[in-house]
Amino acid sequence: MHKGSCLCGHINYRIEGELSNFGYCHCTSCRKASGSSHGANAGLHRSKFELMDPHGWLREYESSPGKLRAFCSNCGSPVYAYLNSTPDIIRIRLGSLDTPFTKHAKAHTFVSDKASWEVIDGDLPQFDEWAPRDILIQTGSRQP
Ligand SMILES: [Zn+2]
Ligand SMILES: [Zn+2]
Secondary structure (H helix, E strand, C coil), X not given: CEEEECCCCCXXXXXXXXXXXXXXXXXXXXXXXXXXXXXXXXXXXXXXXXXXXXXXXXXXXXXXXXXXXXXXXXXCCEEEEEECCCCCEEEEEHHHECCCCCCCCCCEEXXXXXXXXXCCCCCCCECCCCCCCCCCCCCCCCCC
């Protein structure tokens, strides 16, 4: 069970069950959407996700055709994203979690897009685009 919230704290969520494995994605979309060097997002079935949004501040932005990014329109925090083609799987922005999450990233993906100022250290495998599925399955993403 996990809990999470946006920066202003008005949007909260609860997750029953486990989140999928995840990686650090350095693609341009993840950099822009996170405002940082990479995204860190894990998938789960929407039926395991309970959203509390008493002011109705959650908005969705379609960043590319069929890709919806849900965020708090009061503080701007990204909360989750999903594809129209697989609406039952959402991908939580892990920075919004308030409870401990003990999985570790499996890979760096889309390193070919990484910011010029970012230095990647450590032993995690790095891939120019998607990680192979035997290393990381990115539930609810466009991973081929
Ligand atoms: Zn907020
Ligand atoms: Zn990405």
